[in-house]
Amino acid sequence: xxxxxxxxxxxxxxxxxxxxxxxxxxxxxxxxxxxxxxxxxxxxxxxxxxxxxxxxxxxxxxxxxxxxxxxxxxxxxxxxxxxxxxxxxxxxxxxxxxxxxxxxxxxxxxxxxxxxxxxxxxxxxxxxxxxx
Amino acid sequence: xxxxxxxxxxxxxxxxxxxxxxxxxxxxxxxxxxxxxxxxxxxxxxxxxxxxxxxxxxxxxxxxxxxxxxxxxxxxxxxxxxxxxxxxxxxxxxxxxxxxxxxxxxxxxxxxxxxxxxxxxxxxxxxxxxxxxxxxxxxxxxxxxxxxxxxxxxxxxxxxxxxxxx
Numbered sequence: 001x002x003x004x005x006x007x008x009x010x011x012x013x014x015x016x017x018x019x020x021x022x023x024x025x026x027x028x029x030x031x032x033x034x035x036x037x038x039x040x041x042x043x044x045x046x047x048x049x050x051x052x053x054x055x056x057x058x059x060x061x062x063x064x065x066x067x068x069x070x071x072x073x074x075x076x077x078x079x080x081x082x083x084x085x086x087x088x089x090x091x092x093x094x095x096x097x098x099x100x101x102x103x104x105x106x107x108x109x110x111x112x113x114x115x116x117x118x119x120x121x122x123x124x125x126x127x128x129x130x131x132x
Numbered sequence: 133x134x135x136x137x138x139x140x141x142x143x144x145x146x147x148x149x150x151x152x153x154x155x156x157x158x159x160x161x162x163x164x165x166x167x168x169x170x171x172x173x174x175x176x177x178x179x180x181x182x183x184x185x186x187x188x189x190x191x192x193x194x195x196x197x198x199x200x201x202x203x204x205x206x207x208x209x210x211x212x213x214x215x216x217x218x219x220x221x222x223x224x225x226x227x228x229x230x231x232x233x234x235x236x237x238x239x240x241x242x243x244x245x246x247x248x249x250x251x252x253x254x255x256x257x258x259x260x261x262x263x264x265x266x267x268x269x270x271x272x273x274x275x276x277x278x279x280x281x282x283x284x285x286x287x288x289x290x291x292x293x294x295x296x297x298x
């Protein structure tokens with residue numbers, strides 16, 4: 001066999017020895033200090049998670065003006081959100097369940113006119129981008 | 133490239149190798165066991181405690197013989213944390229920092245929101261030991277727990293290196 005010279009039997013004992021040595025080398029002073037600083041525990045920042053987390057069941061939608069843009073032009077989600085916020089009177093927010101229910105229920109929820117119904121077509125691509 | 137070897141005890145060891153690759157990253161036996169690792173880190177930059185939970189029923193002290201002094205272990209059927217084991221874990225943690233805790237000088241312990249951590253008996257016992265427990269909000273451990281953020285990736289890399297040396 002090829003690996004016969006390097007063969008060794010794996011025990012729990014040897015495996016725990018590796019784990020213990022790896023813990024010694026990985027949990028150093030610098031790493032612990034870095035961890036407490038990045039998580040904003042010390043120095044304490046109670047608003048640390050405000051920008052990192054967003055509810056998963058909400059997405060935004062854009063009007064017809066966004067239709068001409070390609071995906072490559074909107075690489076950054078932050079830039080896209082800024083663009084979305086600039087178009088606030090023409091955008092609206094709805095949950096994912098409302099998306100699944102269909103157009104009529106969304107129309108009822110957001111009091112849209114029927115003329116804006118064509119905006120739904122371009123949102124499938126945007127929706128995939130936002131879910132990421 | 134995939135090669136399969138058979139051990140005397142009917143262990144199947146599978147090796148996935150590319151051409152020119154020396155080290156082995158994946159060893160997948162036929163029967164594999166799980167293990168949980170619990171660590172307590174201090175804000176004064178020191179490890180206070182290491183605590184392993186193995187799979188099994190009867191306690192065997194031989195498992196820790198290669199580890200450093202100061203590690204603790206427990207056995208459980210599914211190798212998972214339970215409320216009974218967490219109370220022992222609190223007593224171990226009190227033993228490791230016994231000199232510094234006073235009634236006026238209390239310590240803060242940050243844990244997950246796991247169901248075994250939140251029982252009333254555990255919180256009362258922690259209060260007796262001089263520990264104030266704080267649980268993180270749900271689904272935020274990837275950003276708020278210091279071990280997950282800073283120490284988990286170097287742990288994996290060093291573990292792989294030590295596996296390669298053998």
